[in-house]
Amino acid sequence: MFKKIFAKTDKVFLGITLSLVLIGVVIFISASLGILARNEQKFYGVVFNQILFGVVFGFSALIIMMNVNYMTFKKYAFHIMILALIMTSLVFIPGLSYEHGGARRWLSIGSIQFQPAEFLKIAFVIYFAAWLTWMKNKVHDFKKTLLPFAILVIIIAGILLRQPDTKSLILIVVTGIAMCIVSGIPWKYIGGFLGISLLAFGILAWTVPYLNDRVQTFINPAKDSQGSGWQINQSLNAIGSGEIAGRGLGQSIQKFGSLPEPQGDSIFAVLGEEFGFIGSSLVVILYLLYGLRGLRIASLSQDQFGRLLATGLVILIVSQSFLNIASLLGLFPLTGVPLVFMSHGGTSMMIALAATGIILNISKAQKART
Numbered sequence: 001m002f003k004k005i006f007a008k009t010d011k012v013f014l015g016i017t018l019s020l021v022l023i024g025v026v027i028f029i030s031a032s033l034g035i036l037a038r039n040e041q042k043f044y045g046v047v048f049n050q051i052l053f054g055v056v057f058g059f060s061a062l063i064i065m066m067n068v069n070y071m072t073f074k075k076y077a078f079h080i081m082i083l084a085l086i087m088t089s090l091v092f093i094p095g096l097s098y099e100h101g102g103a104r105r106w107l108s109i110g111s112i113q114f115q116p117a118e119f120l121k122i123a124f125v126i127y128f129a130a131w132l133t134w135m136k137n138k139v140h141d142f143k144k145t146l147l148p149f150a151i152l153v154i155i156i157a158g159i160l161l162r163q164p165d166t167k168s169l170i171l172i173v174v175t176g177i178a179m180c181i182v183s184g185i186p187w188k189y190i191g192g193f194l195g196i197s198l199l200a201f202g203i204l205a206w207t208v209p210y211l212n213d214r215v216q217t218f219i220n221p222a223k224d225s226q227g228s229g230w231q232i233n234q235s236l237n238a239i240g241s242g243e244i245a246g247r248g249l250g251q252s253i254q255k256f257g258s259l260p261e262p263q264g265d266s267i268f269a270v271l272g273e274e275f276g277f278i279g280s281s282l283v284v285i286l287y288l289l290y291g292l293r294g295l296r297i298a299s300l301s302q303d304q305f306g307r308l309l310a311t312g313l314v315i316l317i318v319s320q321s322f323l324n325i326a327s328l329l330g331l332f333p334l335t336g337v338p339l340v341f342m343s344h345g346g347t348s349m350m351i352a353l354a355a356t357g358i359i360l361n362i363s364k365a366q367k368a369r370t
Contacts, residue, residue, distance in 0.1 A: 008363075008364045009066060009360045009363055009364050010293065010297055010360060010363035012293055013290070013293045013294060013297060013356075013359065013360065013363065014360060016286055016289050016290045016293060017062075017290065017341075017353070017356050019286055020283075020286050020287070020290065020340075020341040020342070021055065021058075021059075021341050021349075021353075023283060023286075023342070024339075024341045024342035024349075025050075025051070025055060026249070027267060027270060027271050027274070027275075027342060028047075028050055028263055028267065028342060028343075028344065029047055030249055030250050030252065030255075030270065030274060031252070031255055031262040031263040031266075031267050031270040032046055032047055032262075032263045032344075033250060033255065033256075034255040034256045034257065034259075034262050034263075035263070037256055046263065046344065049346050050344060050345075050346050050349075052346065053346025053347055053349070053350055054345070054346040054347075054348075054349035054350060054353075055349070057346070057350050058346075058349045058350040058352070058353035058354070059353060061350050061351075061353055061354035061357060062353040062354060062356055062357035062360070063357065064354075064357065065354045065355075065356075065357030065358045065360075065361060066357040066358075066360045066361050066364065067361065068358075068361060069361065069365075070305075070306060070309060070358055070361045070362050070365065071305065071306075073126045073130070073309070073358070074126075074129075074130045074133065074305050077126050077127045077129075077130035077131070078127065078130075080123045080126055080127065081123050081124070081126070081127035083123070084116070084119050084120040084122075084123030084124070085120070085123075085155070085156075085159065087107070087116040087119060087120070088116045088117055088119075088120045088159050088160070089159055090107055090116065091104050091105060091106065091107060091116065091163060092104065092162065096108065098113045104163050105117060105163045105165050112347075114347035115345075115347070115348065117160060117163075117165050117168040118347060118348050118351045119351060120156070120168070120172075121168060121171060121172060121175070121316055122313070122316075122351060122354075122355055124152070124156065124172050124175070124176070125175060125179070125309065125312035125313055125316060126309065127152075128149065128152070128176055128179055128308075128312065129179065129305055129308035129309040129312055130305060131148060131149075132145065132179060132180075132183040132304070132308055133303075133304045133305040133308060136183070136304050139183055139184045139185050139186070140185075140186055142189055145180075145183070145185050145189075146180065146185060146189045146190070146193055149176055149180065149193070150193060153169075153172065153173060153176065156169065156172060157169055161204075164208075164210075166201075166204065166208075166211060166335070167323070167335040167336060167337040170201070170323070170335070171316060171319060171320055171323070171337070173197050174315065174319050175312050175315045175316045175319065176312075177190060177193070177194060177197075178311060178312070178315040179308050179311055179312045179315075180193075182298075182307065182308055182311050183304075183308060205333075213228050214228070214333040214334050214335075215333050216228070217229045217232060217333070217334065218232075218330070218332070218333035218334070221233055221236075221330065230260070231259075231260045231266065231334060232327075232328070232330055232334060234254055234258050234259045234260070234266075234269070235259065235266055235268075235269040235328040235329075235330075236269075236328075236329075236330060237254060237258075238252065238253075238254035238255075238258075238259055238266075238269040238270065238272060238273040239268075239269050239272035239273060239280070239328070239329070241253070241254075241273055242272045242273040242274065242275065242276040242277070242279075242280070243276050243277065244276050244277050244278060245275075245276045245277075245278055245279075246272070246273065246274045246275040246276030246278070246279055247273055247274055247276075248274060249274055249275075250274070251273075251274055252270050252273045252274050253273070254269065254270070254273055255270050255273075261344075263343070263344045264338060264343050264344040264345070265324065265327075265328075265334075265336050265337070265338060265339075265343060266328060267339055267342050267343050267344075268280070268283075268324060268325050268328050268339055268342075269328050271283060271342075284325065287318055287321045287322065287325075288318075290314070290317070290318060291314055291315075291318035294310060294313070294314030294317075294318075294359055295310075295311065295314055297310050297314075297359055297362055297363045298310035298311040298314065298362070300363075301362055301365075302365075306362045306365065309358065309362065310358075310359050310362045313355045313356075313358060313359055314359065316355070317340050317352055317355065317356075320337055320338075320340055321339055321340045321341075323335055323337050324337050324338060324339040324340075324343070325339070340352050341353075
């Protein structure tokens with residue numbers, strides 16, 4: 001049965017994904033033991049939701065997307081983008097949204113909370129891939145390619161910055177630029193847009209208090225070690241204490257109160273403490289392999305849309321993962337972005353696995369043509 005379901009897919013890419021999810025489940029349960037020490041019922045609820053929505057529903061979404069012709073997304077790209085923008089805007093309606101830590105990023109439906117920006121990022125990739133394909137013979141026309149991209153980013157920025165959700169905006173811009181490069185848009189246009197983007201993010205980092213605070217903490221983590229620098233300092237302590245081989249599975253000390261969000265944004269720090277440099281390096285290598293294999297699938301695609309779609313989805317997932325890791329290693333300001341396939345957030349994992357299913361469908365189309 002499984003052999004038939006996964007026939008003609010890229011088995012290497014699927015295997016890398018399965019490895020990341022398996023490691024993610026193990027380290028997630030371990031990281032959540034800090035919750036068990038305080039509230040047993042909450043612990044089982046958190047683990048159950050991650051397994052059900054993230055793993056079970058996630059792999060169901062992967063199988064479904066793997067068997068949906070990816071060209072269907074090109075046909076409905078505009079509708080998907082509009083739906084995503086509407087859903088992301090609904091967080092501003094009282095009664096529909098869920099607020100946490102001063103941010104209004106989640107929709108609440110009954111007992112389920114999810115972040116529509118996760119869907120927005122995928123929708124952006126689909127729509128922009130379709131747009132660049134429609135304009136493939138006009139890539140040198142600034143008004144037909146980069147200008148619409150800039151306008152779309154401005155619209156998205158207007159929604160995300162009000163939540164606020166700067167990290168999702170950063171990921172969308174990075175992914176969009178990568179797709180522009182693959183589409184063949186002239187470097188002078190890409191360089192200009194990149195410069196304007198860096199200037200805009202610089203102004204935001206200087207003028208928005210919470211962003212400025214994170215930049216100052218990145219520059220000098222010891223300045224406020226008991227306040228804004230607490231998370232990065234505890235993360236570095238956890239990773240450093242793991243040394244070469246780690247303390248062992250379940251043996252993390254920092255997750256029991258010292259490390260903020262050990263099963264969420266800080267899960268890589270728990271991984272580093274329990275599995276050390278060896279385990280952390282293995283996970284980094286797996287993400288690199290996911291990216292390289294995914295880009296290989298993109299490069300072998302025989303049509304422009306498949307190539308751009310696969311590139312965008314791979315860059316989105318890999319850049320988010322490395323943004324999380326870099327933040328916890330002190331190589332980039334803290335962003336609060338989750339580690340794909342591992343951090344708490346069942347709907348986030350489900351969407352990431354659905355995106356992986358789309359990439360696998362593109363690989364199936366390649367083998368069907370050979």
